[in-house]
Amino acid sequence: MSGRPSHSALGLSSAVLLAAAALALVDRHAARPWRARIPALRKPTLRGKVTDATAAVRAARRMNRAAGLLAGSVLADSAVEHYRGSFHNKAMIAPLASAIFSLAVSAHGNADKRPVAHRARDVVYSGAFFTGLLGAGFHLFNVSKRPGGFCWQNLFYGAPLLAPAALILSGATGFLSERVRDTLPGRSPTIAGIPAGRAVAAATALGLIGTMGEAGLLHFRGAYHNPFMYAPVSIPPVAAVLIGHAALGRARERRWVTRLFLRLSAAMGFAGVGFHIFGVARNMGGWRNWSQNLLNGPPIPAPPSFTGLALAGLAALGLMEDHPDD
Amino acid sequence: MSTRDEARAAPRAINGRAPDVFRRGEWVPMREHAEEEEVDFVVVGTGAGGAPLIARLAESGFSVVGMDAGPYFRPLEDFASDEREQEQLYWLDERICDGANPIVMGGKNSGQAVGGSTVHFAMVSLRFRPEWFKSRSALGYGADWPLDWREMWGYYQIAEQALSISGPVRYPWGPRRPRYPYRAHELNGAAELLARGAEALGMKWTATPLATVSAPHGRSPPCVYRGFCRFGCSTNAKQSQLVTFIPRALAAGAEIRDLAMVGRIEVGANGRVSGVHYHRDGRWRFQKARNVVVAGYAIETPRLLLASATDRYRQGLANSSGLVGKNLMTQSNQAVFGRMAQEVRWYKGPPSLAITEHWNYEDRKEFFGGYCWMAQGPLPVEWVTIQTSSRGLWGQALRDAMEHYIHQVGLKMVGEMLPDERNRVTLADEKDQYGLPIARITYSWGENDKALIQHALGQMQMSLEAVGATDIFRQEDDTNHLAGTARMGSDPSSSVVNADCRTWDIPNLWVCDGSVFPTTGGVNPSLTITSIALRTADRICALAARGEL
Amino acid sequence: MTDRYPGYDVMAKRWTPSWNEQTRRVVDQRLAVLREPRFFSGAEWRTLNAVCARIMPQPKDRPPVPLPAYVDEKLHMRRLDGYRYAQLPPQDVAWRRGLAALDDESRAVHGAAFHTLASDQQDTLLGRMQRGELTSVAWGDMPCQLFFEHRVIPDITHAYYAHPLAWNEIGFGGPASPRGYVRMGLDRRDPWEAAADRGV
Ligand SMILES: Cc1cc2nc3c(=O)[nH]c(=O)nc-3n(C[C@H](O)[C@H](O)[C@H](O)COP(=O)(O)OP(=O)(O)OC[C@H]3O[C@@H](n4cnc5c(N)ncnc54)[C@H](O)[C@@H]3O)c2cc1C
């Protein structure tokens, strides 16, 4: 991959869906089991397994880590990218600030073993969510006013449309983790009435597809000159389908293939960093010419977005197994 | 002595090895041929036409020696980032220019290096409009080519693949073409202004297909947008013949002789050519050959053919039609420049990152031929040349004008000029350093040429006005690219070579470079030259298979 | 004169990735040009110095770019342009004859050598050369206008704009290899490019 770096990012669509889920009333008491509302999915054996609060906290902390990883990726990526853009618009500092806070509260959440949501974390995560949303708007506007509008040239080189979604997703994942954490003892965590595991799994699937879209676009810009560049457009889609299937399927199944592909995606995210480091070295002047190649070479901070999403997916699987709803 | 001076001082491709263009100070093995050995082909010139032919012939199993008057460079260590210094890439030997509109030679249009002019060309790699291959019958001017555009479409594709062209996902003009192997480059400020201007005039525009990679390819790193393209690419991102077809040729067993100036083609008693006399390493030598291909570009090719005259061929070789040296064509390269309030900094990136071919595909105009225009990025020396020659500035006025350098923007046309027998290359009485008669180049614009230029200047000016440029001025008198002095055709009385680039008069003498163009079209020529060379190689193989060489 | 890019110096990038070894060598050689003429005679040299000072006047607050030395070097080294207009003799002949003819015109009009004239008198003569109005027999068959356009102007102005001091004045990035540029758009600047003084 070469050319300008850009964020690896999540599908705007997935972010929007997650947003809807997050913003909807959080139903702590699961008055009506979600499946009961959808006749086709109604099953005779409907029993919320009663678990202790630690399982929910464990899941929430996993999600904090996922949110943190996504925030870290956003931080590094938007720092590089907006530095490249010389911060010509003051607002370009916003995602950096937001990602730093997100990263901090994620660390805080990860260390926090109490089964109650935290006001500061909620504020920061919501802030990240809205900053991402605003960023997406800015980026759309930027591309639309370039000559040629929404054409390949501008998708390649204009403000990356999908990038701000990573921040949206980080915020949303964090916000959801607070809801999971807030689960009353003896209850299964739900989000807008949907079992949390399923919600997070679905969001992960969409996030993976969006991120793959961005990597695919940029690797297309790089003409897939290295066969390994096909990895992010071949492994994550399988993972996305599997986790998507899990979101809709039976909770009690042992999904080792899904886990395998999620772990592969996570590993690929880290391997991508290695490949991108090699890519920078391979550009003219190599690392000695870092002031150009870090910006124009393949984006080193981008691939871990896949890792962040894969972690969220694994957390979702854990949630579903801990709180089987079927 | 610097490595660059070394390249000029003595031949490098000797003793079974040639410079490795991708590694400093390194070599690659090279097969060599003895002079008394009759090789299958000697190719004179290793540029856009010569290099692909050498590579393809060698890959097909022929023994081939490619000769070039210029040095064999390793771009990474030999090319300085300096406009003046890199004039070393040009053909700087004296030529005399006259006519009503004398052509400016030197850096404007001809190179002298292994790789030919592609070492310093601007990398714009365009296909001809299909109708141009039948200009006379389809559009009513010039002459028909003996080639079919559909066949050329196939060779264009091969050439684009071989040169890893970076181009737009969809090219907006002409018949469908396959996707370019690499994606287009990012636009710079100058290109963006072209795009905005075109949109204001309701014209399509696109990122220019360029022979410089936008992502790594083999041992070429991607372009770093340093903007010195016309002075040699020390990045090796540029896909010149020097780093594409020449390494392929060596790998396939061809021999390249650098600093080898061919002065005369020898004709045997049977009327066929038997080899070439060339000057290398301080003395004249002779290489025997079964076939000779001349690929020295539109000035040196006719010069060599004319200078090789014998008692049998008093008018020069392959000249029974009298057309060798005639119908010289250049392309109009006028420009309009202006000043923006914004900083454009047009020295960044390849000079022509955006293009509009609108007027090549629009026939409602009152003259023949077409043109395109491209964004510009002259470096300081070229820019001062434009300021002085177009506006007559000097003294404080010149200094003041130059201070706006980073705010300047410009559009430059590449326009079709019509063939005219009065525009020609002849031999002057004066001799060069080898004792060879130097070329006299005579050129005058015709009425059609002038009409086309005025039209283009008007359009480009409107485009600049539309983006808010001020202090607009025109560069009225520039030309570049050469063609036409050994035209191809289907009739021996009105052409020098046939469709296979074989001369009508002498079956084992060929011409394969820009001189074979019967018309020159309204786009930069080198991709067409290369495609014709690829076709010629295939044709030679086919003829050889039938025993018709 | 105005300093549009205060503090910008292309030479300061000498040891950054913008310059490579061969470029340092080439620019060093250029800066070390011999200041004494090897091609021109004493009288020609004086006229040439005066011509250069008018074609490309330079600020007083810094040592001038030695333009006559570059012209002399080009002729001494026989660096050709790759072409010449048929009406012009080879460059060495053209320069000698042109400078002598200009001096001749000066003596005819002002009774003094060209280099002793006041600047505006020099400018007037040069302007007449540009317009083809000089007629001394010393020009021979060489049109003074072509000499001005194809010898005087390019040989002097090219030397100037190939000099780092000139690059500083116009904000050109200068050498750029291995590092090129990153920020390509309008009103965008890499940190290693000239920053304009917004007050100007
Ligand atoms: C500044 C500039 C920019 C250009 N930009 C573009 C562009 O963007 N796009 C485009 O399509 N075209 C461009 N061109 C034109 C393009 O480079 C030429 O049309 C093309 O290279 C010509 O190919 P050729 O094979 O005919 O000759 P060349 O590529 O010029 O090769 C001829 C070679 O033959 C050698 N030679 C000649 N005579 C002899 C002899 N007697 N003995 C030994 N060797 C000899 C020469 O040294 C030279 O190396 C540009 C040209 C210039 C000068």
Ligand code: SF4
């Ligand atoms: S801009 Fe690109 S192609 Fe041109 S010289 Fe620089 S690296 Fe080479």
